Amino acid sequence: MTAPDAAGLRRRTRDLLAAHPPATTDRTDFLRARFDAGLAWVHYPAGLGGLDAPRSLQTVVDAELAAAGAPDNDPRRIGIGLGMAAPTVLGFGTDEQKQRFLRPLWVGEEVWCQLFSEPGAGSDLAALGTRAVRDGEDWVVDGQKVWTSSAHVARWAILIARTDPDVPKHRGISYFICDMTDPGVEVRPLRQITGEAEFNEVFLTGVRIPDSRRLGPVGEGWKVAQTTLMNERVSIGGSRIPREGGMIGPVSRTWRERPGLRTHDLHQRLLTLWVEAEVARLAGERLRQQLVAGQPGPEGSGMKLAFARLNQEISGLEVELLGDEGLLYSDWTMRRPDLVDFTGRDAGYRYLRSKGNSIEGGTSEVLLNIVAERVLGLPAEPRNDKDVAWKDLSR
Amino acid sequence: MTAQPEASQAPDLLYSEAEEDLRAAVRSLLADRADAPAVIARTESDTPYDPQLWKALATDIGAAGLLVPEKLGGQGASHREAAVVIEELGRSVAAAPYLTSSVVATETLLALGAQDGPAAELLTELATGRRVAVLAVPFAAAPGSAAPGSVAAAEAAAVSGSLEGALGPIADAAAADVLLVPTADGLYAVAADAAGVTLEPLVALDLTRPLAAVTLAGATGTLLADAGTARAAVERGLLAGAGLLASEQLGLAEWCLTETVRHTRERHQFNRPIGSFQSLKHRMAQLWLEIVSARAAARNAADALATGSPDTPLAVAVAQAYCSKVAVHAAEECVQLHGGIGMTWEHPAHLYLKRAKADATAYGTAGRHRETVAALMELPAP
Ligand SMILES: Cc1cc2nc3c(=O)[nH]c(=O)nc-3n(C[C@H](O)[C@H](O)[C@H](O)COP(=O)(O)OP(=O)(O)OC[C@H]3O[C@@H](n4cnc5c(N)ncnc54)[C@H](O)[C@@H]3O)c2cc1C
Numbered sequence: 001m002t003a004p005d006a007a008g009l010r011r012r013t014r015d016l017l018a019a020h021p022p023a024t025t026d027r028t029d030f031l032r033a034r035f036d037a038g039l040a041w042v043h044y045p046a047g048l049g050g051l052d053a054p055r056s057l058q059t060v061v062d063a064e065l066a067a068a069g070a071p072d073n074d075p076r077r078i079g080i081g082l083g084m085a086a087p088t089v090l091g092f093g094t095d096e097q098k099q100r101f102l103r104p105l106w107v108g109e110e111v112w113c114q115l116f117s118e119p120g121a122g123s124d125l126a127a128l129g130t131r132a133v134r135d136g137e138d139w140v141v142d143g144q145k146v147w148t149s150s151a152h153v154a155r156w157a158i159l160i161a162r163t164d165p166d167v168p169k170h171r172g173i174s175y176f177i178c179d180m181t182d183p184g185v186e187v188r189p190l191r192q193i194t195g196e197a198e199f200n201e202v203f204l205t206g207v208r209i210p211d212s213r214r215l216g217p218v219g220e221g222w223k224v225a226q227t228t229l230m231n232e233r234v235s236i237g238g239s240r241i242p243r244e245g246g247m248i249g250p251v252s253r254t255w256r257e258r259p260g261l262r263t264h265d266l267h268q269r270l271l272t273l274w275v276e277a278e279v280a281r282l283a284g285e286r287l288r289q290q291l292v293a294g295q296p297g298p299e300g301s302g303m304k305l306a307f308a309r310l311n312q313e314i315s316g317l318e319v320e321l322l323g324d325e326g327l328l329y330s331d332w333t334m335r336r337p338d339l340v341d342f343t344g345r346d347a348g349y350r351y352l353r354s355k356g357n358s359i360e361g362g363t364s365e366v367l368l369n370i371v372a373e374r375v376l377g378l379p380a381e382p383r384n385d386k387d388v389a390w391k392d393l394s395r
Numbered sequence: 396m397t398a399q400p401e402a403s404q405a406p407d408l409l410y411s412e413a414e415e416d417l418r419a420a421v422r423s424l425l426a427d428r429a430d431a432p433a434v435i436a437r438t439e440s441d442t443p444y445d446p447q448l449w450k451a452l453a454t455d456i457g458a459a460g461l462l463v464p465e466k467l468g469g470q471g472a473s474h475r476e477a478a479v480v481i482e483e484l485g486r487s488v489a490a491a492p493y494l495t496s497s498v499v500a501t502e503t504l505l506a507l508g509a510q511d512g513p514a515a516e517l518l519t520e521l522a523t524g525r526r527v528a529v530l531a532v533p534f535a536a537a538p539g540s541a542a543p544g545s546v547a548a549a550e551a552a553a554v555s556g557s558l559e560g561a562l563g564p565i566a567d568a569a570a571a572d573v574l575l576v577p578t579a580d581g582l583y584a585v586a587a588d589a590a591g592v593t594l595e596p597l598v599a600l601d602l603t604r605p606l607a608a609v610t611l612a613g614a615t616g617t618l619l620a621d622a623g624t625a626r627a628a629v630e631r632g633l634l635a636g637a638g639l640l641a642s643e644q645l646g647l648a649e650w651c652l653t654e655t656v657r658h659t660r661e662r663h664q665f666n667r668p669i670g671s672f673q674s675l676k677h678r679m680a681q682l683w684l685e686i687v688s689a690r691a692a693a694r695n696a697a698d699a700l701a702t703g704s705p706d707t708p709l710a711v712a713v714a715q716a717y718c719s720k721v722a723v724h725a726a727e728e729c730v731q732l733h734g735g736i737g738m739t740w741e742h743p744a745h746l747y748l749k750r751a752k753a754d755a756t757a758y759g760t761a762g763r764h765r766e767t768v769a770a771l772m773e774l775p776a777p
Contacts, residue, residue: 286694368677371684378659
């Protein structure tokens with residue numbers, strides 16, 4: 001079969017809509033039918049939710065579906081599955097694994113989380129110490145993961161663990177799919193700066209993972225993880241946002257509606273940030289146009305840096321602008337939300353939560369290293385951990 | 396779901412293949428004729444402009460007529476193409492009256508809407524590059540500031556066809572054959588060598604864009620348009636100048652980053668390339684991020700001007716409020732990360748710093764453009 005063009009995709013989308021009218025079809029049924037029609041992610045292979053079509057043509061499908069009021073798969077709620085687990089399963093999974101995992105992942109029936117970070121291994125992720133020891137057809141996993149977003153709602157996890165402590169740290173890691181309902185998996189909420197628990201600690205005690213749920217060869221988990229991490233950083237910037245669509249929106253509205261709050265200092269800062277937010281929006285739009293034109297640039301890694309800083313500065317300004325109100329906070333009750341919702345809460349929440357934007361998914365410092373070395377080609381710092389067995393590293 | 400702009404309304408922020416071809420031609424010309432030693436030598440000579448470079452750029456490549464319609468002898472291209480030429484000129488900091496003549500003066504004349512007569516004739520000549528014109532408005536004037544009673548309009552008063560006034564500093568006036576002089580009763584074209592016109596070169600901060608003071612003492616000019624038409628046309632010329640200046644700032648900043656990366660990879664101190672020190676890497680990575688953003692802002696302004704988008708005043712103000720800062724930051728980092736070499740006269744870093752700092756005032760400062768953003772977006776001062 002040759003890959004369909006824009007017209008072909010439009011026709012297939014209309015066929016899907018005709019066979020499963022959104023108004024009368026159950027949401028999950030519609031999403032399953034969309035997956036089976038190859039219109040979930042058109043650049044994926046046929047049979048796995050796609051049609052081997054150019055990635056850029058997804059916009060054609062999305063536009064048709066949006067116009068028809070079709071339900072979407074709530075990408076924000078299943079972000080880790082869509083952005084990280086799926087490309088990794090596609091790239092390294094066996095046929096059985098792809099068949100088993102991709103459809104419920106995309107439809108949103110199964111939520112995924114990412115068991116990567118550990119108390120002793122964050123930026124230096126390859127230093128991780130969670131052990132996986134072979135026992136017949138299974139691996140037995142022991143260790144502790146931390147800051148695991150959505151672990152409390154996840155059915156599956158991507159997991160990296162050490163399978164050989166006697167070789168340098170990057171080489172002794174393997175990559176698994178962990179069933180979060182298995183015995184030995186314990187998820188404890190980890191309350192955070194905002195008062196709620198969006199992430200968790202995860203304790204793994206004698207968890208048995210069948211070898212059939214390993215992704216990629218034994219000892220090559222770091223290479224597999226690179227795919228995951230690269231996708232994590234690129235997944236931002238894909239959608240088009242309107243002017244004032246980000247955090248600058250609420251602040252600008254407050255400025256317009258409440259003249260009594262205005263001061264000259266805040267005005268200067270607001271205008272500077274307004275311009276920067278507009279420019280970041282345009283840079284995101286340019287990145288999107290490059291992707292659509294099939295010329296992806298390295299700009300993706302930059303956008304996360306830009307948005308992290310902007311979110312933090314704008315939300316900081318917003319708290320000050322609100323004066324007396326900025327001294328208040330909506331609610332410190334410990335909750336375990338399904339997803340992070342920046343706009344639904346108040347300025348204080350936005351201020352505090354946005355501090356995570358420069359830490360989660362790779363800190364801004366680490367991203368700046370990546371830009372400097374991979375984009376600008378600057379030399380790496382001298383290293384003293386590359387040729388030392390993991391077990392001999394200082395911790 | 397939020398309403399999304401129609402695909403057709405979204406600005407095209409990429410470069411077309413034709414634009415990339417044009418870029419390659421301009422870049423190779425500048426590499427041949429305006430490398431750093433040549434630019435430095437030129438700044439110290441009595442002839443700040445290289446006539447052969449101008450001829451090759453304006454006539455052979457046809458860059459001078461990009462904005463002029465074909466029926467007036469131009470290329471019938473747009474601000475998007477002109478922006479690419481300007482990006483390359485920014486990368487080389489060569490002295491060429493491109494932005495001032497081929498963009499600002501040309502755009503001002505185009506905005507008069509004349510199909511024949513003196514304005515159309517002058518446009519035809521500007522399009523070939525055989526003549527150079529500059530708008531006799533101070534280089535620091537922002538769009539929106541050329542209203543009656545301010546700058547040039549009131550100072551050069553027309554007394555029975557004879558112009559009186561002192562104007563300055565005017566960018567590239569030294570290269571100009573024709574001065575476009577806005578006055579209270581209209582826009583005049585005055586030959587630069589006409590009786591009663593004195594051009595006095597000024598010592599400029601930016602060595603690569605000469606400035607001059609212009610004195611008109613009973614000079615006669617040709618009236619091109621009445622006051623109302625002239626005002627709108629000058630405004631349009633300044634808007635195009637400010638919008639495309641962002642592309643110059645982009646090209647300039649890119650050169651600074653590229654050179655700084657190259658230098659810090661090669662220069663060794665403490666037994667390592669200095670570019671392997673994280674404190675330096677992060678500064679360069681930060682610049683890269685600013686330049687990626689500046690490119691989006693500059694392309695957006697060029698595209699808005701090219702398509703006549705109603706968004707143009709905002710796109711231009713945003714680009715100027717952002718790109719000025721990026722160019723100055725890149726040039727300042729370039730000097731600092733080159734160490735002692737960066738402070739020398741032989742190394743071209745200083746040319747870029749001087750150009751960047753002067754550009755930050757040209758066609759309005761960032762703060763001035765932020766005020767425009769405030770007005771357009773209804774974010775008023777207290
Ligand atoms: C809200 C949130 C959600 C998260 N969700 C998940 C998740 O779902 N799954 C998961 O696996 N992890 C998750 N994380 C963890 C996250 O990936 C790590 O916190 C992050 O990678 C940083 O590691 P660390 O916390 O150990 O900090 P460290 O690595 O100890 O860093 C501390 C400081 O040192 C700096 N630093 C470290 N190394 C360098 C270096 N080489 N050069 C310069 N500076 C350096 C860092 O930038 C930082 O400022 C989440 C984190 C947050 C905040």
